Amino acid sequence: MTHASDTHSRHMETHDIDRYDEPGTDGTHGEPGAHATPGAPALVTKDGLPAWLDPVVHAVETVEPLQLSRFLPPADGAGRQSAVLVLFGEGARGPELLLMERASSLRSHAGQPSFPGGALDPEDGDPKADGPLRAALREAEEETGLDPGGVQLFGVLPRLYIPVSGFVVTPVLGWWREPTPVGVVDPAETARVFTVPVADLTDPAHRATTVHPSGHRGPAFLVESALVWGFTAGIIDRLLHFAGWELPWDREKQVPLDWRA
Numbered sequence: 001m002t003h004a005s006d007t008h009s010r011h012m013e014t015h016d017i018d019r020y021d022e023p024g025t026d027g028t029h030g031e032p033g034a035h036a037t038p039g040a041p042a043l044v045t046k047d048g049l050p051a052w053l054d055p056v057v058h059a060v061e062t063v064e065p066l067q068l069s070r071f072l073p074p075a076d077g078a079g080r081q082s083a084v085l086v087l088f089g090e091g092a093r094g095p096e097l098l099l100m101e102r103a104s105s106l107r108s109h110a111g112q113p114s115f116p117g118g119a120l121d122p123e124d125g126d127p128k129a130d131g132p133l134r135a136a137l138r139e140a141e142e143e144t145g146l147d148p149g150g151v152q153l154f155g156v157l158p159r160l161y162i163p164v165s166g167f168v169v170t171p172v173l174g175w176w177r178e179p180t181p182v183g184v185v186d187p188a189e190t191a192r193v194f195t196v197p198v199a200d201l202t203d204p205a206h207r208a209t210t211v212h213p214s215g216h217r218g219p220a221f222l223v224e225s226a227l228v229w230g231f232t233a234g235i236i237d238r239l240l241h242f243a244g245w246e247l248p249w250d251r252e253k254q255v256p257l258d259w260r261a
Contacts, residue, residue, distance in 0.1 A: 059242035060155035079168035083132035084117030085140040089176035095198040116140035132170035150178030204249035
C-alpha cells in the first residue's frame, strides 16, 4: 500500500464529527472495486476479501449499536447525516488503516486525526439506503485523492450519534484492493494523510485513555507521531475488540486533554 503524507478535508466535516463523544469505547481478486458512479448503487460485497479480514467482517455482521456507543441517533430523525470510510489495506507490516490529520492552523480540532469522511450531499442519495456509502467514497476521494475504484466496500456499522455536534455518522468499511497514491489535497485543511499498521494499534504500549476536563474518558492510540482519540479512536477500539485483535492494555495510562479539544 502506498503510504501517504498529506490531504484536504471538506467543509466540515469528519473533523467536526470527531469530538470527545466517542463510541464505547491471501487476497484473491473477486469483484471490482466499489466505485459509486452517479446513478448507480454503491456495491457492498465480501467476495475476494483477504482471510485476515474475516474477524472484522464477522464483527460488522454481529455487533449491536449499543456495543459500539451509548449515543445512538435520535428517534425523531434529528441530526445531520454523515459517513466515514474505515479503509483497511495491507502494507509492508501487514494490515493497516488509512487516517488523516487536520491542519494545525484550523480553529477547531487542530491536528486531530480522523477517518476520511463528511456530511452527505444531496447527490449522494438516500441516507437510509446507499447515500452513506457514496458519501464515504466521495469524501475520501476529495480529502485524500484516493481512487474509489480501487476500494471494495464490504460492510456498514450501525449509525452512531455525536451529541455535541449533532451528526449522525455511518461508518462504512472498505478493503483497499488496489491502492492508489494519496496525499494532502488542501494543505489549509489537512496536515497529512497516513496509514497506521494494525500491529501498532493493538500494541499495548501505544494505547491510553484520554481524560477531558469535563470528566469524559475515552480510548486513544499513540501512533505515527499522533494522538488518535475521540470518535475515530472509539471506532478503532470497538473493531479491535469485536474482531478479537485487542490485547490487554493499561487502561489507567492517561492522556489529559484541554478544553480546546
